[in-house]
Amino acid sequence: MSVNLNSPGHYLHWWVVQISVANAVVIAVMLTLFVLALVLPFPKGRSHR
Amino acid sequence: MTTATHAPTWTGRLRDRATKSFPPDQLLPDKQPIYVASWIYVFGVATIAALLVVLASGTLLAIQGPQWWHRSSTGHYVNSLHLWSVELFMAFMVIHLWGKFWMAAWRGKRAMTWVTGTLCFLGSIGAAFTGYLVQSNFDSQFISTEAKDGLNSFGIGSRFNVMDFGQMLMWHIFLLPLVVGLIVVIHVLQVRRRGVVPPFEIHPVDLPIDDEARV
Numbered sequence: 001m002s003v004n005l006n007s008p009g010h011y012l013h014w015w016v017v018q019i020s021v022a023n024a025v026v027i028a029v030m031l032t033l034f035v036l037a038l039v040l041p042f043p044k045g046r047s048h049r
Numbered sequence: 050m051t052t053a054t055h056a057p058t059w060t061g062r063l064r065d066r067a068t069k070s071f072p073p074d075q076l077l078p079d080k081q082p083i084y085v086a087s088w089i090y091v092f093g094v095a096t097i098a099a100l101l102v103v104l105a106s107g108t109l110l111a112i113q114g115p116q117w118w119h120r121s122s123t124g125h126y127v128n129s130l131h132l133w134s135v136e137l138f139m140a141f142m143v144i145h146l147w148g149k150f151w152m153a154a155w156r157g158k159r160a161m162t163w164v165t166g167t168l169c170f171l172g173s174i175g176a177a178f179t180g181y182l183v184q185s186n187f188d189s190q191f192i193s194t195e196a197k198d199g200l201n202s203f204g205i206g207s208r209f210n211v212m213d214f215g216q217m218l219m220w221h222i223f224l225l226p227l228v229v230g231l232i233v234v235i236h237v238l239q240v241r242r243r244g245v246v247p248p249f250e251i252h253p254v255d256l257p258i259d260d261e262a263r264v
Contacts, residue, residue, distance in 0.1 A: 038087075
């Protein structure tokens with residue numbers, strides 16, 4: 001499987017903000033991970049006294 | 050546990066200071082406060098794990114050289130491993146930063162932990178950018194010629210020349226990894242010394258002993 005990178009990148013443009021789709025996706029994934037880390041329950045460890 | 054002996058030699062004084070600042074059970078703890086049982090506390094160690102992969106894959110690239118990482122399939126794989134472990138390293142570090150920022154993790158004499166974390170972040174950006182410059186392909190040529198104008202505009206081009214491949218390679222594979230590695234060690238030692246910052250609403254003195262126990 002290969003991805004053809006020999007073409008212009010895809011960009012989002014809003015007002016003075018311009019960001020590549022790839023970077024926007026990475027930031028969205030990071031924000032999702034951050035929120036999930038706050039809300040998902042953490043597995044219980046071994047119980048101690 | 051050794052007690053301070055007021056040794057007359059510098060090695061003895063250093064030992065006394067080290068054991069006082071980092072008692073073994075604090076340096077390598079086997080339990081943590083109950084509030085550490087959250088996924089948000091995982092991103093610090095995930096960052097370190099990614100850094101180890103970055104260092105290991107970078108070491109392989111240094112041993113084998115550019116012809117290998119450009120022309121062989123194994124070289125392509127290790128090159129990609131180096132790239133993607135850096136992507137994970139930076140992503141985990143930034144999520145760790147977000148979590149610690151909203152916890153105000155500099156509370157309780159933890160300012161140096163915060164400062165060393167910031168320095169690590171800045172050093173990592175330098176390491177990543179010099180990495181772009183030493184790919185030895187057209188991408189690195191384009192980036193270096195764009196970057197030189199920005200750096201020359203505030204006058205450091207004569208000392209830090211992004212078009213000097215040899216200089217950038219040394220910064221990328223020796224100076225910056227050394228600095229980032231040392232800062233990470235100091236950062237982790239600071240965490241071990243002061244402990245993980247507690248949540249805002251919890252004051253250790255208010256907790257019953259059982260609740261404060263462990264994960």
